[in-house]
Amino acid sequence: MIMRSNAVPNVFLSGGSSPYLGERDRLRYLPDLTVDAVxxxxxxxxxxxxxxxxxxxxxxxxxxxxxxxxCTYVAE
Known part of the structure; x- marks a missing residue:
């Protein structure tokens, strides 16, 4: 699922421990709010x-x- 970061946020990503996902990065826009996972x-x-x-x-x-x-890791 692609999440545009420049649109008005409509979801909040809660939990996890990634140092790469700051508080403001947890505010995202999803074009389809009926999805079960991102x-x-x-x-x-x-x-x-x-x-x-x-x-x-x-x-x-x-x-x-x-x-x-x-979390899952990117394969090389």
Missing amino acids: KVLCGNRYEHFEANTETTVIDDRELRVFEWTR
Whole structure:
């Protein structure tokens, strides 16, 4: 799933321990909010997040929450 970083955020990526995924990087735009999971390239690995039923409010905007589940590494 491609997430545009220059659009108005509509999801928040929660959890995980990647040093490459700062707090502001966790605010993302998804063109299709009906997806069950997303993955984000962070350095040499992908961080995987799954949708849940929660929402959160950040900067007066309600965002759908995707919870971190695991990471996988990029094959060389």
